[in-house]
Amino acid sequence: MPEIARDGVTLHYERQGPTDGPAVIFSNSLGTTLHLWDPILPYLPDHLRILRYDMRGHGQSEVPDAPYTMGQLISDAEAVCDAAEVRDAVFIGLSVGGMIGQGLAVKREDIVRSLVLSNTAAKIGNPAFWQERIDAVQRNGMGQMADPIVKRWFGRDFYESPAMAPWQDMLSQASVEGYCGVCTAIAGTDFYTPTSGLRIPTLGIAGSEDGSTPPDLVRETVDLIPGSQFVLMRRAGHLPCVEQPEAFAGHLTAFLQSIGHL
Ligand SMILES: O=C(O)CC1=CCC(=O)O1
Numbered sequence: 345m346p347e348i349a350r351d352g353v354t355l356h357y358e359r360q361g362p363t364d365g366p367a368v369i370f371s372n373s374l375g376t377t378l379h380l381w382d383p384i385l386p387y388l389p390d391h392l393r394i395l396r397y398d399m400r401g402h403g404q405s406e407v408p409d410a411p412y413t414m415g416q417l418i419s420d421a422e423a424v425c426d427a428a429e430v431r432d433a434v435f436i437g438l439s440v441g442g443m444i445g446q447g448l449a450v451k452r453e454d455i456v457r458s459l460v461l462s463n464t465a466a467k468i469g470n471p472a473f474w475q476e477r478i479d480a481v482q483r484n485g486m487g488q489m490a491d492p493i494v495k496r497w498f499g500r501d502f503y504e505s506p507a508m509a510p511w512q513d514m515l516s517q518a519s520v521e522g523y524c525g526v527c528t529a530i531a532g533t534d535f536y537t538p539t540s541g542l543r544i545p546t547l548g549i550a551g552s553e554d555g556s557t558p559p560d561l562v563r564e565t566v567d568l569i570p571g572s573q574f575v576l577m578r579r580a581g582h583l584p585c586v587e588q589p590e591a592f593a594g595h596l597t598a599f600l601q602s603i604g605h606l
Pocket residue numbers: 372373374375438439440441468493496530556582
């Protein structure tokens with residue numbers, strides 16, 4: 345079970361694929377673990393070198409006391425990439441994972457050669473919105489909050505299907521401390537200026553039914569980066585890699601081909 349310690353916090357990560365394959369890093373969303381990406385793995389090319397990790401406060405990574413900062417989340421991702429000796433990679437980040445990707449791309453050009461920004465933005469919500477979420481989670485616990493949050497994650501068809509249950513369970517099992525710590529990091533992040541300076545190939549992915557980061561918001565962010573591509577996935581919500589894994593992997597693979605990463 346590979347893990348590293350940074351800043352006194354143990355971070356869990358997993359690797360798949362050949363060590364000499366083209367590298368991709370996956371970074372997941374608030375309240376999820378690295379298993380968020382399980383559904384797309386069977387549809388990706390075999391020779392990719394895949395790195396996934398759990399953010400601090402999530403999955404099998406340690407849960408330090410909240411609050412956390414975006415700088416800490418970015419430095420954690422950087423430390424995982426350094427430990428796994430991953431360079432020249434495509435960073436695929438969903439929601440807060442996409443914020444981490446934007447920050448790491450600014451900080452470490454040697455690690456992030458290209459970005460996939462799925463269901464994310466340079467700024468998500470505002471401090472009052474996130475404080476309300478923190479208060480509600482601290483008052484009610486993750487178990488009670490999982491249903492209203494998951495309702496915002498998925499398009500209607502998926503939300504009403506039995507396939508939704510494991511994802512609601514994942515959220516119910518998240519640590520309140522870790523969840524609230526990351527909410528604070530998101531609340532304090534506005535990457536419009538640094539992201540506007542990025543000059544790397546970028547693909548934006550949005551879901552037509554995403555209530556958390558609607559398509560216009562995703563598009564506004566990827567348009568900050570000249571030459572970026574954008575895909576709208578219809579009938580998908582905030583987690584299209586879960587709802588439509590084959591289509592999501594198809595968009596990803598086509599992008600990797602288009603930038604010569606495959
Ligand atoms: O859980 C949500 O409300 C959606 C979300 C916002 C940032 C993130 O990572 O997930």
